[in-house]
Amino acid sequence: MKILLMGNPNVGKSAIFSRLTGVHAIVSNYPGTTVGYIHGFMKLEGETAEVIDVPGTYTLEPTSEAERIASQMLETGDIVINVVNATNLERNLYLTLQLLERNIPVIVALNIWDDTKHRGIHIDLGKLEELLGVPVVPTIGVTGQGIKELVESIPRATSPQIPPQSRDERWATIGNIIDQVQRITHRHHTWLERLEDASVKPLTGVIIALAVLAVTFLVVRFISESLISYVLDPLFNSLWAPVILRLSDLLGGSEFLHDIIIGKIAGGEINFVESFGLLTTGLYVPLAMVLPYIVSFYLVLGVLEDAGYLPRLAVLMDTIMHRLGLHGYAIIPTMLGLGCNVPAILATRILESKRERFIAATLISIAIPCASLQAMIFGLVGQYGGQYVAIVYGTLFIAWVILGIIFNRMVRGFSPELLIEMPPYRLPRWRTSLQKLWFRVYGFLAEAIPIILGAVLITNILYIFGVFNAIANFTAPVVTGLFGLPKEAVTALVIGFLRKDVALGMLAPLVLTAKQLVVGSVVLAMFFPCIATFVVLVRELGVIGMLKSAGIMITAALITGGILNLIL
Amino acid sequence: MSDGKLITLRQIQAGQSGVVAYIEGGHGLVNRLNALGIRPGKRITKVSSMLMHGPVTIQLDSTQVAIGFGMANKIIVKLD
Numbered sequence: 001m002k003i004l005l006m007g008n009p010n011v012g013k014s015a016i017f018s019r020l021t022g023v024h025a026i027v028s029n030y031p032g033t034t035v036g037y038i039h040g041f042m043k044l045e046g047e048t049a050e051v052i053d054v055p056g057t058y059t060l061e062p063t064s065e066a067e068r069i070a071s072q073m074l075e076t077g078d079i080v081i082n083v084v085n086a087t088n089l090e091r092n093l094y095l096t097l098q099l100l101e102r103n104i105p106v107i108v109a110l111n112i113w114d115d116t117k118h119r120g121i122h123i124d125l126g127k128l129e130e131l132l133g134v135p136v137v138p139t140i141g142v143t144g145q146g147i148k149e150l151v152e153s154i155p156r157a158t159s160p161q162i163p164p165q166s167r168d169e170r171w172a173t174i175g176n177i178i179d180q181v182q183r184i185t186h187r188h189h190t191w192l193e194r195l196e197d198a199s200v201k202p203l204t205g206v207i208i209a210l211a212v213l214a215v216t217f218l219v220v221r222f223i224s225e226s227l228i229s230y231v232l233d234p235l236f237n238s239l240w241a242p243v244i245l246r247l248s249d250l251l252g253g254s255e256f257l258h259d260i261i262i263g264k265i266a267g268g269e270i271n272f273v274e275s276f277g278l279l280t281t282g283l284y285v286p287l288a289m290v291l292p293y294i295v296s297f298y299l300v301l302g303v304l305e306d307a308g309y310l311p312r313l314a315v316l317m318d319t320i321m322h323r324l325g326l327h328g329y330a331i332i333p334t335m336l337g338l339g340c341n342v343p344a345i346l347a348t349r350i351l352e353s354k355r356e357r358f359i360a361a362t363l364i365s366i367a368i369p370c371a372s373l374q375a376m377i378f379g380l381v382g383q384y385g386g387q388y389v390a391i392v393y394g395t396l397f398i399a400w401v402i403l404g405i406i407f408n409r410m411v412r413g414f415s416p417e418l419l420i421e422m423p424p425y426r427l428p429r430w431r432t433s434l435q436k437l438w439f440r441v442y443g444f445l446a447e448a449i450p451i452i453l454g455a456v457l458i459t460n461i462l463y464i465f466g467v468f469n470a471i472a473n474f475t476a477p478v479v480t481g482l483f484g485l486p487k488e489a490v491t492a493l494v495i496g497f498l499r500k501d502v503a504l505g506m507l508a509p510l511v512l513t514a515k516q517l518v519v520g521s522v523v524l525a526m527f528f529p530c531i532a533t534f535v536v537l538v539r540e541l542g543v544i545g546m547l548k549s550a551g552i553m554i555t556a557a558l559i560t561g562g563i564l565n566l567i568l
Numbered sequence: 569m570s571d572g573k574l575i576t577l578r579q580i581q582a583g584q585s586g587v588v589a590y591i592e593g594g595h596g597l598v599n600r601l602n603a604l605g606i607r608p609g610k611r612i613t614k615v616s617s618m619l620m621h622g623p624v625t626i627q628l629d630s631t632q633v634a635i636g637f638g639m640a641n642k643i644i645v646k647l648d
Contacts, residue, residue, distance in 0.1 A: 058603035059599070059602075061599060061603075063599050063600045063603055087630050088629060088631050090605065090629055091604070091605035094603070094605070119630060121630070167602060167607075171607060171609075197616065200615060200616045200618070200625045200632075200634065201582070201616040202616070202619045202622075205616075205618070314634070315622070315623050315625060316618065316622075318618065318623045318634075318636070319619070319620045319622045322621075328634075416636075417623075417636025417638050417639050418623050418634055419600060419601075419604065419633070419635055419639060420633065421604060421631055421633050422631070422634055424630075424631075
């Protein structure tokens with residue numbers, strides 16, 4: 001049996017999905033959190049049923065790509081759990097009525113039920129059930145309340161197959177239902193609602209946005225720096241280093257193995273960044289340099305997502321984003337890209353047109369450094385002083401703006417306008433936020449560490465067989481002539497295709513000047529996406545789109561690197 | 569105030585309320601707005617508009633919707 005979870009965007013389908021199946025789905029407080037196909041399984045009366053978390057849709061007459069996918073999925077289901085936002089019954093019932101017209105059993109989960117009380121909304125459940133002709137179960141997805149009752153009611157799902165109505169007839173029917181089941185008592189604005197309004201007003205909105213960005217930056221830096229200085233560096237230096245030194249003695253005879261596993265040790269001291277062995281750099285980079293930024297960035301991003309701030313940032317940025325051929329909502333994939341470009345490029349599906357998706361995905365790949373790369377930029381470039389880090393970020397930002405302006409003129413197609421529902425502000429629930437954080441951190445550990453270890457291994461092997469020397473001599477005119485870097489720096493660009501964090505680490509032993517490190521960081525960030533990003537780019541843009549995108553990346557990196565080398 | 573005057577959503581002042589009179593647009597726009605509950609006869613209140621042709625935010629029932637500048641120009645509202 002196939003159970004579909006369907007409903008308007010941001011009504012809590014993913015929260016209910018996680019409760020039903022135990023499969024973790026990313027839950028956030030903005031429309032369009034779920035863009036792909038997520039499924040899981042649940043036990044129902046002794047049998048296994050498949051549950052599908054369908055992307056949110058306002059109507060079955062598709063008005064966007066996500067809605068088209070949603071109405072296609074409807075054809076394949078056996079039962080629909082229609083998740084309805086109890087605090088916005090009228091609008092949500094439009095989809096419900098459309099579902100009731102179809103030949104498929106429906107059950108309504110009246111979600112966000114807890115919010116109705118303090119919003120002064122009273123709903124007569126019995127009456128609603130009677131008028132709709134299908135079971136209605138109040139639920140609170142994020143706490144799990146009502147989920148048991150929902151599951152128990154699934155067998156009662158029925159298909160009333162009401163006669164199809166026109167748009168106006170449906171609204172008339174809804175008006176009739178609302179009159180009979182819903183009563184709203186007056187109440188005063190809460191401070192969260194005042195903050196909602198202030199966030200989208202020109203003056204207060206900009207002040208709030210600047211404050212949010214400043215706090216984000218400070219908190220991310222504070223948490224990650226503290227983790228590095230007080231937890232991870234001491235762990236590596238006082239606990240792990242002695243183990244490695246002992247191992248180094250044991251391996252002493254075999255140079256080949258020693259190089260690969262431990263790398264180079266100079267004068268009995270281990271430099272975890274430069275030694276470049278599997279158990280030294282291969283563990284230190286992901287765990288002690290990148291992980292702290294991953295944890296702190298996703299903690300803050302999760303809070304912003306769950307509070308419902310990101311769509312408001314979209315409203316504020318809309319005018320600027322239009323100059324870049326996008327609209328405000330593109331700021332959400334962009335913000336996700338500061339964590340990892342892979343989910344960011346998937347999230348460009350919330351944009352309506354092909355043109356926007358191409359522009360957004362290409363801009364993210366070129367100019368939005370992921371958390372791993374940023375961690376290394378702070379770790380390595382930061383040693384020379386904050387101003388150099390600022391130059392790296394400033395250059396990427398300028399590249400983002402200039403490329404966007406060029407795309408806006410050159411890329412054909414149309415860019416639609418912003419039209420989004422603003423989620424209410426909610427105080428994040430720590431349990432959900434921490435769960436999401438763990439999910440993302442685990443994803444990083446599981447996906448990044450094998451690739452990082454692979455990258456270290458390949459690097460050593462390529463060095464040992466002299467392949468890197470051959471490449472370095474071949475590319476020297478560009479690397480040395482154009483970028484002003486030592487010719488060996490090209491190895492970082494090659495390994496950058498695997499992981500950009502390790503790649504930037506490869507620049508460390510080259511004893512670069514601050515200026516060279518800035519050029520290297522910027523070129524590495526822009527030149528080409530890492531393999532994981534490359535794969536989703538091909539999938540989302542197609543091979544032709546990816547080739548165009550890659551051509552732009554390489555050109556932009558060559559020009560930017562060259563200019564930086566000239567003016568710094 | 570201007571009783572019953574027809575005016576675009578763009579021109580309304582923040583804080584003013586009215587009822588959507590009609591939508592001056594093609595089928596696609598009417599459909600998209602309809603999906604969000606913005607349809608003739610619906611009561612709305614303007615919350616804000618951003619400067620320099622930025623989006624307009626409106627309140628309808630218990631939700632807020634942000635609408636691009638061009639679209640907001642096509643939504644005709646009958647002021648209270």
